[in-house]
Amino acid sequence: MKGFIPDFxxxxxxxxxxxxxxxxxxxxMLGYMNEEAYRETLTTKKVHFYSRSRxxxxxxxxxxxxxxxxxxxxxxxxLDTLLIKVNPHGPTCHEGYESCFFRRVKEDNALEIVExxxxxxxxxxxxxx
Amino acid sequence: MKGFIPDFxxxxxxxxxxxxxxxxxxxxMLGYMNEEAYRETLTTKKVHFYSRSRxxxxxxxxxxxxxxxxxxxxxxxxLDTLLIKVNPHGPTCHEGYESCFFRRVKEDNALEIVExxxxxxxxxxxxxx
Numbered sequence: 001m002k003g004f005i006p007d008f009x010x011x012x013x014x015x016x017x018x019x020x021x022x023x024x025x026x027x028x029m030l031g032y033m034n035e036e037a038y039r040e041t042l043t044t045k046k047v048h049f050y051s052r053s054r055x056x057x058x059x060x061x062x063x064x065x066x067x068x069x070x071x072x073x074x075x076x077x078x079l080d081t082l083l084i085k086v087n088p089h090g091p092t093c094h095e096g097y098e099s100c101f102f103r104r105v106k107e108d109n110a111l112e113i114v115e116x117x118x119x120x121x122x123x124x125x126x127x128x129x
Numbered sequence: 130m131k132g133f134i135p136d137f138x139x140x141x142x143x144x145x146x147x148x149x150x151x152x153x154x155x156x157x158m159l160g161y162m163n164e165e166a167y168r169e170t171l172t173t174k175k176v177h178f179y180s181r182s183r184x185x186x187x188x189x190x191x192x193x194x195x196x197x198x199x200x201x202x203x204x205x206x207x208l209d210t211l212l213i214k215v216n217p218h219g220p221t222c223h224e225g226y227e228s229c230f231f232r233r234v235k236e237d238n239a240l241e242i243v244e245x246x247x248x249x250x251x252x253x254x255x256x257x258x
Contacts, residue, residue, distance in 0.1 A: 003238025010181075016145050018156060025154030027147060030210045042238070052139075074230040075240065077222050081159045083230040093206050101203040101212040109132025109171070111204065 007079045008035050014050055015080050019092065022071035022085035028092040029100040031060070033082065045070045047084060064124045066090030091118040094125070136208045137164050143179055144209050148221070151200040151214035157221040158229040160189070162211065174199045176213060193253045195219030220247040223254070 006015055014032040021028055031049035033041070037057055040048040047060045047068035061067030068086040075082055093100040095117075102115040135144055143161040150157055160178035162170070166186055169177040176189045176197035190196030197215040204211055222229040224246075231244040 004234060004240050005238075011141070016159060018147050018159060020156060027149060027156065027212050029205065030145060030147060042234075073234040074243070075232055075234060076159065076229040077224050077226075077231070078229075081229075083156050095206050097206075100205040100207075100210075102206070103204050105133060105171075105202040105204060109134070111133050114203070 004075075005035065006038060006075060006082065008038075010080055014052070015082065017047070017049070017082040017084055019047060019068055020083060020085050022087055026099055027101060028068075028086070028088060028098070038082075041070060041084070042073075047086060060092075061089065064090065064094070066092065066124070068092070094121060096121045096124070133204075134164065135167060135204060135211065137167075139209060143181070144211060146176070146178070146211040146213055148176060148197055149212060149214050151216055155228055156230060157197075157215070157217060157227070167211075170199060170213070171202075176215060189221075190218065193219065193223070195221065195253070197221070223250060225250045225253070 008015060014034055016030055017033050018030050019028045032052060034050040037048040037050045047070060049058055049060060051058050067089045070084060071087055072085040073082060091098045096119045097115045098118055102113055103111045104114050106112050137144060143163055145159055146162050147159050148157045161181055163179040166177040166179045176199060178187055178189060180187050196218045199213060200216055201214040202211060220227045222231060225248045226244045227247055231242055232240045233243050235241050
């Protein structure tokens with residue numbers, strides 16, 4: 001691949017990718033990419049991540065069908081963080097919310113849910129999910 | 130401090146914090162927080178980070194005056210990523226742009242600047258910055 005690639009040299013070779021709804025501006029999730037995940041994302045126009053827990057490449061939506069279709073990729077001043085604007089096919093969070101950031105920290109440091117669930121996670125991933 | 134705190138137990142004890150303009154929805158930057166930076170952010174209502182390169186706590190805007198005033202703090206489903214909505218006092222990027230994400234990756238993988246510079250970095254940080 002010719003041209004620019006991000007700086008994967010720091011730390012563990014992974015960089016964070018912030019995912020934002022291209023139409024509404026809502027921030028949907030943050031995932032990590034290695035160079036392979038970045039290249040797959042560019043090639044397929046669907047967001048791919050590297051799972052730190054499962055230690056493997058995965059396409060967001062491979063189980064649920066809720067893929068993140070790439071609209072635009074931006075890179076920060078240090079070249080080690082991505083902002084990817086997407087057209088999301090369905091809710092992004094595996095817990096059934098539109099965004100993974102569905103809770104806010106209140107003044108007393110308790111958490112409060114600020115979104116409505118769009119789907120039941122069991123409907124997407126089956127029972128026991 | 131009573132109540133919820135994020136999960137700082139993974140990896141190097143740092144978690145990413147996505148900074149978003151509370152009024153416009155524009156994503157401004159991503160920084161890392163340790164527990165001290167998180168607590169300082171809550172207490173002062175101004176965003177603090179832990180610098181991975183300088184290995185120290187810092188307040189965003191401590192040199193430039195361009196502080197990030199906290200409006201709302203959201204946490205993701207895994208409790209290890211923050212989304213902080215802010216009222217920014219001046220441009221966020223040290224290169225003089227409103228956002229650190231001022232370049233996009235084009236179809237040919239070249240980078241293209243998609244914002245106008247708001248201020249000359251030398252005016253903020255002095256010559257040689």
